Amino acid sequence: MKTKAIFTCTVLGIILLCSCGNKSTQNSSQADSATASAKDSARVSGIPCDITLPKIHFTKAVNGADTLAKADKNGKVTFRVGEKKDFFCDPNNKLSNNTAPILLAKVDNTRPFTFVSKVTSGFTKEGLYNAGVLYIYVNDNRWQKFCFEQDERGNHRIVTVRTIGTSDDNNHDVVTSPWVYMKISSDTHTVASYYSLDKNNWQLVRLYKNDYPAEIWMGISSQCPVDKGTTSYFDEISLDQNSVTDFRLGN
Structure with a gap:
């Protein structure tokens, strides 16, 4: 018992x-x-705008982006930015700065999507962290930026920053070309970022679960956190509701 x-x-x-x-x-x-x-x-920044390119329609501008980004007849965007403009939520709150201008296009995140641009960043001798940037944006507290950025040693490299309240910071490959193709794609379950030098062979940079809400925004930006201003260029920009079929190869 x-x-x-x-x-x-x-x-x-x-x-x-x-x-x-x-x-x-x-x-x-x-x-x-x-x-x-x-x-x-959280607060969603921006005002309505109407910038229509051949394969994307920007309808929201953050921090005056619609006055700073100019598109030519072929859809190439020249995006100038003033001094000390960045988008970063520092965990220690020492470098927090959400003043960079961003042009945004709305996306139905319940469907697959792919966002692509050829990016030429405005690198300068004193331009620490200068970058041409692609964005996934929900609001000021939740976003990912994908940068072709100048680092502390003067190298030009691929960088990703994902923000959920505060930002992480991930430095990836060094690229010696003056420009790079950049791509963000999702099948609704997974979101991934890639870069390429020929728009055919893609290198995976970052991949994670797509836990963003049903309505999100994709965008372009130019940033200049330290120097007195710069200009980045975006060409061959496209946004469509299809995803890559191979998330490792990006095709």
């Missing part, structure tokens, strides 16, 4: 522990969901 009682108590203890574990997991998931919802309901 004593053995049976011990066994019964042990089983009950395991059930109670599992129940507590399940509640803890549920509470954690609910907290994560609440955090994401709070980030999504």
